[in-house]
Every structure is written in structure tokens, then in C-alpha cells.
Amino acid sequence: MLQQPRQRPILAAGLPVDQLAKALRLRLAPAGWPLPLAALPAGSVLVGGAVRDALLGRLALRPDLDLVVPGNAVALARELARQLGGVVVVLDAERSIARLVLQGWTIDLARRMGANLQQDLLRRDYTANAIALQLTATGDGPEHPEAALLDCGAGLMDSNGGLLDPSGGLEDLAAGRLRAISEANLLDDPLRLLRGVRLAWELGFRLEATSLGWICQHGARLGHVAGERVLAELERLAVAPLGGGGLAQVVDTGLLASWCDELSPAGAPASCEKPANQGAAARQGAPARSGEPVILHQHLAKLRLEAAAERGLSEAETAWALPLARLACMLDGQSLARLKSSRRLQLSCQRLRHWWQRLGALGGDPDALPEEERLSLQRQLEGELPALALLLDAGWAPIALARWRDPADPLFHPRAPLDGASLQARLALKPGPRLGQLLEHLTRERAFGRLPAEPGENVAETLVEARHWLAKEAVPRHG
The missing domain is CATH 1.10.3090 (cca-adding enzyme, domain 2)
Known part of the structure; x- marks a missing residue:
């Protein structure tokens, strides 16, 4: 079973929130994503599992990305696909949620719900998933070509280095606790x-x-x-x-x-x-x-x-x-x-x-x-x-698995020692139920060691058994 990749948990370092935001950006390394940050509108933020897993030291090499954007997310996804390639799947047209599959990455884009980002986050399921990260450091301006500036309505992220946690998700993550928002x-x-x-x-x-x-x-x-x-x-x-x-x-x-x-x-x-x-x-x-x-x-x-x-x-x-x-x-x-x-x-x-x-x-x-x-x-x-x-x-x-791993094992991979065509040719048999019954009989004899295990080995012995079975089955039964 595949284990989740492990890194040192960022939360374990006990950093102030603004330093935590910087450490998160380093861990997430958005410069390596197939989606340039400059292609996103101002106010776009990363939320959900990627933020959570980066904090916990569980970030996958190619994490699924959940982005909240201030406008029409479906239109944005289609425009990004036009510019960068990839495939768009509309997940929820009414709520404007779309998925962009690009160079093996899965990027979900959703329109921000509510008047600001805090309201959006407080609509989510669990506090662990309700943490948002501005992808460029607070204070970056238009002169930065990769800037995706945040507008959450009230400057709620400025003092925290671009990290917003309105429901106490950071505290819950540090405590190993999963808590519903409401x-x-x-x-x-x-x-x-x-x-x-x-x-x-x-x-x-x-x-x-x-x-x-x-x-x-x-x-x-x-x-x-x-x-x-x-x-x-x-x-x-x-x-x-x-x-x-x-x-x-x-x-x-x-x-x-x-x-x-x-x-x-x-x-x-x-x-x-x-x-x-x-x-x-x-x-x-x-x-x-x-x-x-x-x-x-x-x-x-x-x-x-x-x-x-x-x-x-x-x-x-x-x-x-x-x-x-x-x-x-x-x-x-x-x-x-x-x-x-x-x-x-x-x-x-x-x-x-x-x-x-x-x-x-x-x-x-x-x-x-x-x-x-x-x-x-x-x-x-x-x-x-x-x-x-x-x-x-x-x-x-242990013994059963060892036998199962051997494709030639006659019981764990049951096969007849001769196929139907060979039996028809050697015994002048016609296709039909009788041939199927003979194949079943020979398969059982081989499976339980009464015929050679290797298919085709000692064909004469197999034919003797086949003729014996045919003769026995030909004898009328009286009851």
C-alpha cells in the first residue's frame, strides 16, 4: 500500500504565522507548477488539501491544487487551457467550479463565495481545509511579474504574511484534531x-x-x-x-x-x-x-x-x-x-x-x-x-501465496494438461459438452497431483486417463 510522502512538518517548528506563510511557500514551490502565478487574477489564493498537507509534512510530489478566485472560475479555467493547454472539466456550473488538468497536474478553480475570503473559508467543511495562503508574499506589488495579489475585502491577511485561518485550523492541525466548522x-x-x-x-x-x-x-x-x-x-x-x-x-x-x-x-x-x-x-x-x-x-x-x-x-x-x-x-x-x-x-x-x-x-x-x-x-x-x-x-x-505466485502451479492456476484441440485430434472427439466434461476431469486430476503438473509432460499418461474416463462415461448407468 502506497505511503504518503513525508517531510518535516512545518507546524512542528513553532513559527510565527508570517514565518509559517513563508515556509509554506517554500514547501509548495509554486515556481515548479505548470500554472504561472501571473496567469491568475489578483485575489487568487490556495486553499484546502495542499495547504493542509504542506503544513503537516505530507505534501505529494504533484499535489492537487485548489484555488479560490474572485471572478468566474469556469471562464478562467477555459482561458488558462487556451493559453497553456490542458483539459477543462466543469464540476459545478452554478457555483462556478472547474477542474483544469494540465501536464499531469489537477488544478481546481472555484469562485470565491461571500463578500470576502473569510466568509468563503467559513463555508467549508473542516477547519483543516479552511486555511488560505496568498501565493506571493504580502507587499509584493505589480512590479513582480508573478504576483497574484490578494483582495479579501478587509486586508485580513496582511498582518499574517498572507495566511488566513478564521476557524482555528492551525491549532487543530497542531493538536491532531479534525473539527467541523459547523x-x-x-x-x-x-x-x-x-x-x-x-x-x-x-x-x-x-x-x-x-x-x-x-x-x-x-x-x-x-x-x-x-x-x-x-x-x-x-x-x-x-x-x-x-x-x-x-x-x-x-x-x-x-x-x-x-x-x-x-x-x-x-x-x-x-x-x-x-x-x-x-x-x-x-x-x-x-x-x-x-x-x-x-x-x-x-x-x-x-x-x-x-x-x-x-x-x-x-x-x-x-x-x-x-x-x-x-x-x-x-x-x-x-x-x-x-x-x-x-x-x-x-x-x-x-x-x-x-x-x-x-x-x-x-x-x-x-x-x-x-x-x-x-x-x-x-x-x-x-x-x-x-x-x-x-x-x-x-x-x-505463506504456503498458499508461494504457490499462487508460481504461474505453473496446477491447483492455484488450474488448467487442463492438454487443450481441447489436442484432445479432439488425438482422440477423434467432436466439440460439445462431453469434451468440456473431459477437460474438467483432466484439470482436476492435474490439480490434485494425479497427472503430471507440467502441461504437455508425459502426454501418453494424460491420454490413457482420458481414454479411461471416456470408456467409463460410455458405460450405461442403470438406476
Whole structure:
């Protein structure tokens, strides 16, 4: 799983606000952006995740940029695309929000809301996202060719070196606290309820108690948000290093009850705090059913990076298998369909849940399956076995993964020792169900070591077995 880039947190230096602004500009290095600051109108500022992550020492090499501009942002984005190239996507025509994709960078431009920048910032979701930075130092004038001077209506940034924080976001960031600006702001776009949980776990922060209470109280409103937007937040949370705990908190808060009946918070504490450890209540390897949120919480909380390392998954395998296991643990195919997920994700999660539940009845041991079922498991999960390994006890995983990584393994990558064309030519068979049944029989014999493992090896032995099966199947059955 990909880790967020880390730098020394600027906040940790304890700088005065004006020096903090200078340090932020150095960290953000706008001279390296594909968008010249001189192309922006006076009064444009950087807000949101890039400012937050730069302060925390989490800035990506190519961060997404959120710019607030004083005029028509859609028209500006189109003009910038005309001048600089790139592609424009209008995100919200009514509120004048557009995205400019330029040289691999994503730059969102939004028209300033309210009479000044302070009013705009106080409309946002969380204090951590409501900090604005003037991209040139206070005092730069028109003689500076890159200047993008700020006009926030009342000179609110002058004394702070071009950094505006009207809601106390700097203090919250320093304390590792995620705090909503207001209840009304969260309800303005109910997706912000889920985003709060995602941000807290991405950043390793704690949700401030009042904010968490609002999330719990209004979780049902998430049912009014487009499924694609909800799923996008869940997928981002699933790939976060601490995402298992975050998804467990989503279950605790009942945020997805409108989308999945099994995720009703029945039995979860009214305070939405983490449920107490129920010990033996969590059955091995079975997806939680309705009324079992505590058990589901425990399963999700176990899906950590440490679990992947314990089972021997590589970093590349962990990057896709851990998020998939987390989503499959929480959501069935029908719920994913309601969330407008891809058909591929629906099928992957449905298969994983089926085999997780089936193996749960056998104590989590795939070797206890009858041969026909075991072969079906290996076929259905041939591309997803590391995700299943994360859902089962750790003891089975190392040997299973070693075999899965061998593309020639006859059980973990089941194939017939001879293909259909070869069998038709050598045995004078016609295409049809009988040929398919023979291929299935030979595949099973090879998978369980009763025929040579290498395709094409000892063809004579394979043909003897094929003729034996054909002769046996030709004998009339009396019943």
C-alpha cells in the first residue's frame, strides 16, 4: 500500500504565522507548477488539501491544487487551457467550479463565495481545509511579474504574511484534531459526514467529539448523496494505511445504513464510540450479517498493514489486496451495485464474501474443502487470492501465496494438461459438452497431483486417463 510522502512538518517548528506563510511557500514551490502565478487574477489564493498537507509534512510530489478566485472560475479555467493547454472539466456550473488538468497536474478553480475570503473559508467543511495562503508574499506589488495579489475585502491577511485561518485550523492541525466548522456546513453537503471519517483516518487524527456527534446524528442523510460520490470516499478510505479502522468507524456511526441494511448500527453504542472488544463473539471467517456490527468492526479493524506483512504479502500485492479485502468485508455485491460501482468490483467482492463465509464454516481451512469446491475456489479467486488470505487466519497464507505466485502451479492456476484441440485430434472427439466434461476431469486430476503438473509432460499418461474416463462415461448407468 502506497505511503504518503513525508517531510518535516512545518507546524512542528513553532513559527510565527508570517514565518509559517513563508515556509509554506517554500514547501509548495509554486515556481515548479505548470500554472504561472501571473496567469491568475489578483485575489487568487490556495486553499484546502495542499495547504493542509504542506503544513503537516505530507505534501505529494504533484499535489492537487485548489484555488479560490474572485471572478468566474469556469471562464478562467477555459482561458488558462487556451493559453497553456490542458483539459477543462466543469464540476459545478452554478457555483462556478472547474477542474483544469494540465501536464499531469489537477488544478481546481472555484469562485470565491461571500463578500470576502473569510466568509468563503467559513463555508467549508473542516477547519483543516479552511486555511488560505496568498501565493506571493504580502507587499509584493505589480512590479513582480508573478504576483497574484490578494483582495479579501478587509486586508485580513496582511498582518499574517498572507495566511488566513478564521476557524482555528492551525491549532487543530497542531493538536491532531479534525473539527467541523459547523453542523450546518456538514449538512450543506452530507458527503462531508463521510469525508470527516476518511480525513481523520488518512491523517491519523481524532475526530473532535462534537463533530463526531453530528456525523452520528445525521448519518442517514448520506442516503441522499449520489452513490458514486459515496463509493469514491469509501475507496479512498480503503486504500489509506489506517483505512481498516476508518471503515470500522463508518460501520459504528451507521453512515452506510441507507445503502446497506446489514450496516445498520444496531448494537453500536449511541455515542458512536468504538465498541468494546467482544472477544470470542467474532467468528472466524464469516461476513457480518444484520445485527452484527460489532463483529464486522472487529474484522475490519484487523485488516491492517501488519496483517498483510504477517501473511507475507509483498508491497505491490498489499497495495491492491488490502483495499479489496476491506471493501469485501463491509459491502456485498448488491450494496456495491446501489453505490454504482463497477461490475468487476461487485463480482470480486461477492466472490470473496462467498468463500469467506464458506470457509468460516470449516474453521477457515481451504484444505478442508471437497476437491470440486476447492478447484472452484482456486478458479474463481485466481486473480484475488491475496485478498482472501487477508480474511483468513495467517497460518495458511505463506504456503498458499508461494504457490499462487508460481504461474505453473496446477491447483492455484488450474488448467487442463492438454487443450481441447489436442484432445479432439488425438482422440477423434467432436466439440460439445462431453469434451468440456473431459477437460474438467483432466484439470482436476492435474490439480490434485494425479497427472503430471507440467502441461504437455508425459502426454501418453494424460491420454490413457482420458481414454479411461471416456470408456467409463460410455458405460450405461442403470438406476
